[in-house]
Each structure stands twice: as structure tokens, then as C-alpha cells.
Amino acid sequence: xxxxxxxxxxxxxxxxxxxxxxxxxxxxxxxxxxxxxxxxxxxxxxxxxxxxxxxxxxxxxxxxxxxxxxxxxxxxxxxxxxxxxxxxxxxxxxxxxxxxxxxxxxxxxxxxxxxxxxxxxxxxxxxxxxxxxxxxxxxxxxxxxxxxxxxxxxxxxxxxxxxxxxxxxxxxxxxxxxxxxxxxxxxxxxxxxxxxxxxxxxxxxxxxxxxxxxxxxxxxxxxxxxxxxxxxxxxxxxxxxxxxxxxxxxxxxxxxxxxxxxxxxxxxxxxxxxxxxxxxxxxxxxxxxxxxxxxxxxxxxxxxxxxxxxxxxxxxxxxxxxxxxxxxxxxxxxxxxxxxxxxxxxxxxxxxxxxxxxxxxxxxxxxxxxxxxxxxxxxxxxxxxxxxxxxxxxxxxxxxxxxxxxxxxxxxxxxxxxxxxxxxxxxxxxxxxxxxxxxxxxxxxxxxxxxxxxxxxxxx
Amino acid sequence: xxxxxxxxxxxxxxxxxxxxxxxxxxxxxxxxxxxxxxxxxxxxxxxxxxxxxxxxxxxxxxxxxxxxxxxxxxxxxxxxxxxxxxxxxxxxxxxxxxxxxxxxxxxxxxxxxxxxxxxxxxxxxxxxxxxxxxxxxxxxxxxxxxxxxxxxxxxxxxxxxxxxxxxxxxxxxxxxxxxxxxxxxxxxxxxxxxxxxxxxxxxxxxxxxxxxxxxxxxxxxxxxxxxxxxxxxxxxxxxxxxxxxxxxxx
Numbered sequence: 170x171x172x173x174x175x176x177x178x179x180x181x182x183x184x185x186x187x188x189x190x191x192x193x194x195x196x197x198x199x200x201x202x203x204x205x206x207x208x209x210x211x212x213x214x215x216x217x218x219x220x221x222x223x224x225x226x227x228x229x230x231x232x233x234x235x236x237x238x239x240x241x242x243x244x245x246x247x248x249x250x251x252x253x254x255x256x257x258x259x260x261x262x263x264x265x266x267x268x269x270x271x272x273x274x275x276x277x278x279x280x281x282x283x284x285x286x287x288x289x290x291x292x293x294x295x296x297x298x299x300x301x302x303x304x305x306x307x308x309x310x311x312x313x314x315x316x317x318x319x320x321x322x323x324x325x326x327x328x329x330x331x332x333x334x335x336x337x338x339x340x341x342x343x344x345x346x347x348x349x350x351x352x353x354x355x356x357x358x359x360x361x362x363x364x365x366x367x368x369x370x371x372x373x374x375x376x377x378x379x380x381x382x383x384x385x386x387x388x389x390x391x392x393x394x395x396x397x398x399x400x401x402x403x404x405x406x407x408x409x410x411x412x413x414x415x416x417x418x419x420x421x422x423x424x425x426x427x428x429x430x431x432x433x434x435x436x437x438x439x440x441x442x443x444x445x446x447x448x449x450x451x452x453x454x455x456x457x458x459x460x461x462x463x464x465x466x467x468x469x470x471x472x473x474x475x476x477x478x479x480x481x482x483x484x485x486x487x488x489x490x491x492x493x494x495x496x497x498x499x500x501x502x503x504x505x506x507x508x509x510x511x512x513x514x515x516x517x518x519x520x521x522x523x524x525x526x527x528x529x530x531x532x533x534x535x536x537x538x539x540x541x542x543x544x545x546x547x548x549x550x551x552x553x554x555x556x557x558x559x560x561x562x563x564x565x566x567x568x569x570x571x572x573x574x575x576x577x578x579x580x581x582x583x584x585x586x587x588x589x590x591x592x593x594x595x596x597x598x599x600x601x602x603x604x605x606x607x608x609x610x611x612x613x614x615x616x617x618x619x620x621x622x623x624x625x626x627x628x629x
Numbered sequence: 630x631x632x633x634x635x636x637x638x639x640x641x642x643x644x645x646x647x648x649x650x651x652x653x654x655x656x657x658x659x660x661x662x663x664x665x666x667x668x669x670x671x672x673x674x675x676x677x678x679x680x681x682x683x684x685x686x687x688x689x690x691x692x693x694x695x696x697x698x699x700x701x702x703x704x705x706x707x708x709x710x711x712x713x714x715x716x717x718x719x720x721x722x723x724x725x726x727x728x729x730x731x732x733x734x735x736x737x738x739x740x741x742x743x744x745x746x747x748x749x750x751x752x753x754x755x756x757x758x759x760x761x762x763x764x765x766x767x768x769x770x771x772x773x774x775x776x777x778x779x780x781x782x783x784x785x786x787x788x789x790x791x792x793x794x795x796x797x798x799x800x801x802x803x804x805x806x807x808x809x810x811x812x813x814x815x816x817x818x819x820x821x822x823x824x825x826x827x828x829x830x831x832x833x834x835x836x837x838x839x840x841x842x843x844x845x846x847x848x849x850x851x852x853x854x855x856x857x858x859x860x861x862x863x864x865x866x867x868x869x870x871x872x873x874x875x876x877x878x879x
Contacts, residue, residue, distance in 0.1 A: 560680070561717045565771075568677050568713075569727065569787060570705035570734035583721025583770075590721075 187240035190223055192359075196246035197325045204299050207327070210309050214324030217314035224318050233503040233535045234445055234474040239417045244359035244389050246326070252281060253350055253383050261381040261411075262348060265596025270346040271331060275388065276360020278329055289339045290374070295330035303332045307365040311395040311423035317447055319419045323361045323393045330363040335372035337399070344375035344405075344594050351390055351412055352383045359389040366394065368402035368430075375405040377594055380420075382413035382440070389417040396423065398430035400454070405433045407594055411604070412440035414471060420446040429456035435592050436475065436492075437601060438465040439608075444473045452479065452486035452517075463492035464588040466608060467500035467532075474503040481514040481544075488518070493588050494525040495581065496532035503535045508549065510542040517544070521551040526558065526584050558584075578609050630655045630826050631696075631795055636687035637851075638675050644685070645671040647851035653795070656823040660837055660862060661830045663848030664870040669830045670714060672848070673799035676828075677711035678704055691795065705731070706738035710793030712784040714800045719771040724783070727771050728753060728790050735791055756789040759819060761812050778809040785816040792820065797828045802836035814839030834866035847873050 197215045201208075223240060224231040253274060269292060272282040278294060285292040295304050308330060314321035333345055349362060368374050380390055390412060398404055404424075412418050418441035424432055438444045450459045465473045479488040494502040508519035525534035538551040558580045566576035582605060589601045606615045631653040638646040645668045653659050663669050675682045676689065678701035689696040696704060719727075732752075733743040744752065757764060760782050772780050781801050788796055798817065802810055817827065817840050829840060837845070837859065845862045847855040847870075855861065855873055865873065 559717070562719045564679055564701060565713070565717045565719065566722075566727070567701040568679075568705055568711055569731035570702050570738070570791070571727075571730050572702050572734070573700075575730070579722055580719070583719060586721035 187223065188243035189240045192243045192245070193218070193223075193322055196359075197322075199246070201326075201328060203295075206305050207295075207299060207308075211325050211327055213309065214314050214321045214327070217321035218318055218325055221315075221318040221321065230476060230505070233505075234443070234472065236417075236443065239389065239443060242357045242387060242389070242417075245356050246359065251352075252279065253352065257383045258282075258350070261350070261379075261383065263346070263379065263596045263600050265599075266346045266377065266594070267343045268346075269343065270348065273329065273347070273349045273360070273362055275351055275354075275358050276329055276349070276362045276390070278331065287342065287345070289335065290342050290345070291332065291334040292345070293332040293334070295328070295332070301332065303334055303365065303367055304330060307332070307367060307395055307397060308363070309395075311397070311425050311449075311451075312393050312421055317421055319391050320393050320421045320423075320447075323363060323391050323421075326361045327363055329361070330365065332365045332367065333374070333376065334367040335369045335374050335402075337370040338372060339369065340373040342374055344377055347376065347378045349378065349380045349390060349392065350383055351381070351386055351388045351416060353386040354388075357387040357389065359391060361391045361393075364392070364394040366396040366404070368396070368398045368404050370399040371401035372399075373403040375407070375594060377407045377409070377597065380408075380410045380412050380418060380440070382411075382416060385413045385415055387415050387417070388413070389419070391419045393421040394423070396425070396432070398424065398426045398432060400428040400430060402427075402430045404431075405435075405594070407435040407592060407597060408437065408446070409597070409601070410438045410440050410444055410446075412444075414440065414442060414469065416441050418444040420444075422446065422448045424450045424459070426450065426452050426454070426457035426459065428454035430454075431457070432459045433591075434459065434461045435588075436461070436463040437589075438463075438473050438475065439467075439604065441473075442471050444471075446475050448475065448477045450477075450479045450488070452481050452483060452488065454483045455485040457483065458487040459489075461488070461490040461492070462588050462591050463490075463504075464494075464585055465492075465502050466495045466585065466605065467502055468497040468608070470499045472501045472503075475505070477506040479508045479519065481508065481510045481517045481519060484513065484515045484517060486514065486517045488520070490521040490523075490538075491588065492523045493584060494523075494534055495528060495585060496525060496534055497528040499529075499531045501533040501535070504553075505537045505539070506551075507539045507541065508551075510540070510544050510547050510549070512543045514544045515546040518548045520549070523553040524584075525553075525555040526581065527555060528581065575615075578606075578615050581609055582606060582615055630692060631828075632688075632690040634688045634690075636672075636675070636684065636689060638671055638682055638684045640671060640682055645851050646675070648687070649848075649852055651846065651853060653826045653828060655826055656821075657844065658821065658827045658829065658840065658842045660842040660845045661828060661848055661853075662832070662834075662845060662862060662865060665832070667848040668851040669832075669848055670799055671851075673711055673714075673797050673828075673830050676704075676709065676797050677701060702734070705791070705793075706735050708735075708794035710788050710791055710796045712781075712788060712796065712798040712801050714803070716772050716780040716784055718773045718775075720773050722771050723768055724771055725753070725767040728787060731787065732790055753790065756786055759789060760786045760816050762786060777804040778806065781805055781813055782809065782816075785813050789816055789820060794824060795826050795828070796820065797830065799830045800832060801829075802831055802833065810836065811839060834862045837862045849874055
């Protein structure tokens with residue numbers, strides 16, 4: 170089957186020209202160790218990737234995002250993982266988070282820096298326990314290779330796969346901190362980490378995926394997470410992407426929720442030259458609910474694209490999406506959010522909002538909130554805005570003696586704060602707040618503000 | 630303290646104030662009354678420096694300086710305060726921060742020491758008691774989710790904290806029930822003094838039962854057409870604004 174895949178690759182005339190494509194095909198052709206089921210799964214990924222090729226703007230779901238610059242890089246596949254410089258590691262690590270912690274370097278797990286002992290939680294790697302049923306069950310179950318070319322690539326190259334599993338009824342666990350580092354090297358490298366989460370019935374789990382760089386690089390991170398939630402499971406998933414401004418970040422988060430399961434997703438994108446996340450949630454049984462919070466902050470000529478899709482497959486399910494963008498210079502932000510209400514999914518609620526703040530005349534926001542409704546007794550709303558700071562609010566602050574520079578910084582910060590303040594994971598909110606303040610031209614003026622308690626927006 | 634001479638201002642190309650004169654001395658309370666569209670709110674907004682309100686003629690002098698030449702924040706620091714008719718909601722910025730930043734901006738301008746968090750908290754607690762506001766207000770976003778009455782109360786709280794020399798209240802009484810009106814009036818009254826002045830812009834006489842004005846002015850067609858004492862407000866209440874227009878035109 171692997172052989173067939175490679176055949177198909179080389180016979181595709183269209184995309185074979187690009188260095189990235191050639192590099193990925195070469196990597197897919199390399200034989201990798203593993204049990205038969207895994208070889209088959211990889212082959213399925215390779216076939217799907219070969220059939221689709223790297224996405225172009227001709228695809229409807231990639232219409233606003235060109236990967237031309239990514240295509241030009243010949244990404245190397247495997248680099249021996251070296252231990253990061255301690256001072257550099259300390260500069261990106263969020264120290265307030267307790268263990269367990271897993272640290273990856275260019276897609277490879279660094280066992281020496283990882284602490285996987287966690288009572289009540291299984292943290293398994295496919296290298297050590299490839300026969301565990303969890304891997305067999307979950308790998309590729311939600312990230313459908315036919316729909317997502319990068320997920321297909323990730324599956325075709327699957328080696329570094331980590332499984333997080335909670336048993337039925339387990340609660341009170343410490344957040345799991347997954348730190349994905351990307352480090353500069355002579356040639357750009359590609360990492361394809363895969364995270365599988367199996368949240369047991371009525372268990373509760375918080376997972377932080379933190380993508381960061383140890384210095385400027387042109388690497389590619391192509392990460393895929395699959396999240397299966399049993400009835401009544403409760404998961405908070407937080408994704409921080411703060412990679413080098415010259416790098417490429419492609420991500421996928423695929424979740425499946427059973428009866429009364431509840432997922433909160435925070436997706437913060439501030440790094441990379443090109444960042445893309447596909448986020449797909451299936452609400453498969455009554456009572457399942459999801460909250461998607463997103464914030465993207467871009468400057469320079471950087472580009473971010475968040476694609477969300479929530480499928481309401483059952484009645485009495487609920488979804489809310491609140492994505493916000495802050496775009497400066499010549500950056501561009503894309504939000505494409507879809508809620509699909511399937512036939513017979515009555516009495517559901519689906520709300521979507523996307524607000525964009527343009528901090529320069531040359532920044533661009535493309536927003537496409539969509540509802541597809543095939544049921545008739547539903548409560549849905551969607552809305553999008555693109556604009557500048559609220560002139561009324563600016564005048565209000567100035568009329569109280571606050572100078573225009575501070576007022577502007579404050580309102581910009583407050584725009585992001587509405588998303589950030591919902592993140593209740595030790596140290597994460599504070600890290601993001603100081604990052605955002607630091608990114609504002611007048612951010613220094615916010616020192617006082619950052620020291621004072623912030624409004625509790627849950628009341629609002 | 631405040632001297633307005635032949636003030637003409639337009640909004641969206643339309644002249645709203647058509648030659649307004651007003652003298653406000655220290656220690657005085659002036660009520661500006663008038664029907665809808667007479668220019669009451671325009672006057673309040675011109676004094677605070679809101680953009681979109683273009684002064685096309687006349688002078689406004691505050692404490693001997695040209696008020697119209699000052700930016701909104703400079704006016705605030707110099708002691709001019711506008712209580713908004715429609716206070717804006719600012720999610721993500723909390724009341725405590727706004728109040729402290731505003732107060733310290735004013736204090737620095739006056740050459741006083743900035744207050745630290747502890748001193749500020751002591752001060753604010755007193756003022757909140759005066760306005761009968763719960764301390765939980767401090768950590769909420771500015772005006773976010775506040776009822777109409779709470780927003781107005783919050784305006785007067787800000788005023789109580791900043792202790793302006795000239796307070797301009799733009800229809801602060803509108804939308805208040807009688808209990809809230811009393812609280813607001815009590816807050817305003819507590820700030821009166823021989824070195825301070827208040828300009829109340831209002832449509833109804835009701836507020837003046839609780840805040841006693843020294844002068845009542847009737848605004849019509851962008852000018853003050855009649856000035857009197859408290860009794861003028863009562864007469865207006867009984868006979869309506871048409872009566873003034875008729876008297877002026879007669």
C-alpha cells in the first residue's frame with residue numbers, strides 16, 4: 170500500500186514542481202518502523218496527500234490563504250532532537266504551570282525534559298507502546314485525511330504520537346502542558362506532532378498546547394490533535410501559537426463530543442509568517458456543547474487563517490464562537506467559521522461572532538461567518554465586524570483626563586482582553602496580557618493597568 | 630469662572646447654537662432647560678470638546694483661558710467634567726482602573742502626588758458609599774451591563790472622585806426613578822462649594838426639586854431666550870415650552 174502511495178505521488182504532474190512538495194514526497198517514501206496497522210494508517214495518509222497535493226487558493230477552503238512561500242522551502246524531515254539551551258527554554262516556558270509537561274523539539278519529544286508521571290492520567294507515546302488500543306482507535310479517526318491535506322501529511326509521517334487518556338470520572342487533574350519548540354537550523358525543518366486525547370466518561374481535563382520558537386527560523390510545524398470526549402467529559406483545550414515571525418504553522422484540532430460532553434477551546438495565534446488552524450467539532454449527542462474562543466494578533470506582512478466548523482448532529486446541542494483579530498501594518502487575518510445544523514438537530518443553539526480591529530490602513534480582515542441549517546426549531550446568530558477603535562469610547566476616556574495615547578493603548582488591549590480573560594489556566598492569561606501589551610506601540614503606558622485587577626468579564 | 634460669548638456651533642453642517650451667552654460664577658448652580666432640539670446637549674458636548682461639534686463663532690473662557698483651544702483631556706485635567714447623557718460601555722477596561730488613571734492624571738496636572746492603590750481604595754470606598762454603589766462595581770468593565778440608572782450613578786461617582794471645579798451634567802436625570810434621582814442629586818449637592826460651579830442641562834423641572842439652581846435659563850433655537858430664578862422652572866413645568874416660544878416671538 171505504501172508503494173502505491175509513492176506511485177501516485179510521482180505521477181501527479183501538477184504540484185510536483187515545488188520544493189516543499191518534493192521534500193514531503195521524499196519523506197513519505199521513507200520506510201518507518203511500526204506495527205502493521207500503523208503502516209496501513211500511514212499509507213492511507215500518504216495516498217490522500219498525494220491525491221490532494223498541497224492546497225492552493227483554488228480550493229474553496231484555502232481561497233484566502235496562499236502557501237506560496239511555504240511551497241518554496243525544502244523542509245527536512247528528521248533532525249536529531251538536541252536539548253535546548255536552558256536560558257532560552259526558560260524564556261518561553263510558562264513557569265506557573267505545574268507538571269506534567271511534555272517538551273517537543275521540532276516535532277520530536279524530548280524525554281529528558283518531559284515529565285509524564287501524572288496520577289489519574291495516562292500519558293503514552295507511540296514509540297514506547299505502539300500496541301496500545303488507544304493509538305489504534307484514535308489515530309486518524311477524526312482528522313479525516315480526505316478533507317485535510319496537511320492532516321493527511323501528518324498521518325503519513327506519523328511517528329511522534331502522544332496519547333492522553335483519562336479514566337471514567339477522573340477530575341481534579343493538573344493541566345497538561347505540551348510545549349512544542351522550534352529551533353533555528355541551517356535548513357528549515359518540518360515537525361509533524363500528533364496528539365490524541367481520550368477523555369473518559371465524566372472526566373475533566375485541561376490541555377495546553379504551546380507552540381514557541383527558540384530564535385528566528387523558517388520551520389514548519391504541522392500539528393494535529395484529535396480529541397474524543399465520552400459522555401459528560403469536560404475538556405478545556407488551549408492552543409497558544411507564538412512561533413517565529415518567519416516560520417510556518419499549520420494546525421488541526423478535531424473533536425468529537427458525546428452526550429453532555431463540554432469543550433472549551435481557546436485558540437491564540439500571534440506568531441508565524443503564515444498560520445492556519447482548522448478546527449472541527451462534532452456535537453454528536455444531545456447536551457453536548459462547545460465554546461470556541463479565538464484571538465489572532467498579526468503585524469508586518471504576516472497572515473493568519475482560522476477555519477472553524479461545528480456540526481450539530483443531534484438535538485439540544487449548543488455552540489458559541491467568539492473570534493477576535495487585531496491586525497497591524499500589512500498583515501491579513503482570515504476567519505471562516507461555519508456552524509452546520511443537521512436534519513433533526515432541533516432545539517439547538519449556535520452563535521458565532523467575529524470582530525476585527527484594524528490598527529493600520531493597510532491591514533486586511535476577511536471574515537466569513539456561515540450558518541447552514543437543515544432543521545427548523547433552532548436558535549442561531551452570527552455577526553462580524555471590521556473596524557477601528559470606538560471613537561465614542563476614546564472620547565469618553567479622554568474626557569476623564571486620560572491622554573489619547575494611553576486611551577488608544579487601553580482600548581486596543583481591552584479588545585483582546587475579552588478573549589484572554591476567559592483563560593483560567595495558571596500563568597497563561599498573565600503571559601498573554603504582557604505579550605499583548607508589549608506588542609502595542611504605546612504598550613509601556615499600560616504598566617499601571619496590568620498591575621491592577623482586570624474586570625471579570627464572566628459577569629458581563 | 631465660565632464665560633460664554635456669542636457661541637455658535639454646528640453639527641453635521643447644521644447650526645445648532647446660534648449665539649449663546651452665559652456667565653457662570655464660582656459657587657453657582659445654573660440650570661439650562663429647553664425643549665428637544667434646542668441645543669442643550671450640543672452646548673454640553675462643545676464644552677467637553679467632543680469631535681463633530683464644530684464651533685464656528687464666539688468664545689468660551691474658563692478661568693481666564695480659552696477653553697476651546699484645549700484638548701478634551703486637558704479640559705478634564707483643568708477641572709471641567711461632563712456627565713454624559715449616554716455613558717459608553719467599555720468592555721475590558723474596569724471601573725477601578727479608569728477611576729484611578731483619571732484621578733491621577735488630574736492630580737499630576739494639579740501638581741499633587743499620585744495616589745497609590747491603597748490610598749485610592751480608601752478614597753473610592755467613601756465615594757461609593759455616597760453613591761450607594763456596591764464595591765463589586767469596581768472590578769466590572771466600565772458601564773458594561775449596567776442599567777440606565779447605574780450608568781448615571783457611575784457618572785456622578787466619577788465626578789465625586791475627580792472633584793471638578795466645573796461640572797456639566799447632560800440630562801443626568803433622564804431615565805432615573807425617584808430613588809436613583811435622590812442619590813444622584815445627593816452626590817451632586819455634596820460637591821457644591823464656593824469655588825465650584827455646576828451647569829445642569831435638563832428637560833424636566835423634577836431634578837431641580839433636589840438640586841436647587843441659582844439661575845434657570847431657557848434655551849430655544851440655539852440661544853438663551855429667558856433667564857430667571859428657580860420659579861422660572863416651575864412656571865415652565867406648568868405652562869410648557871410653547872409658552873416661552875410665544876413670549877419670545879411676541
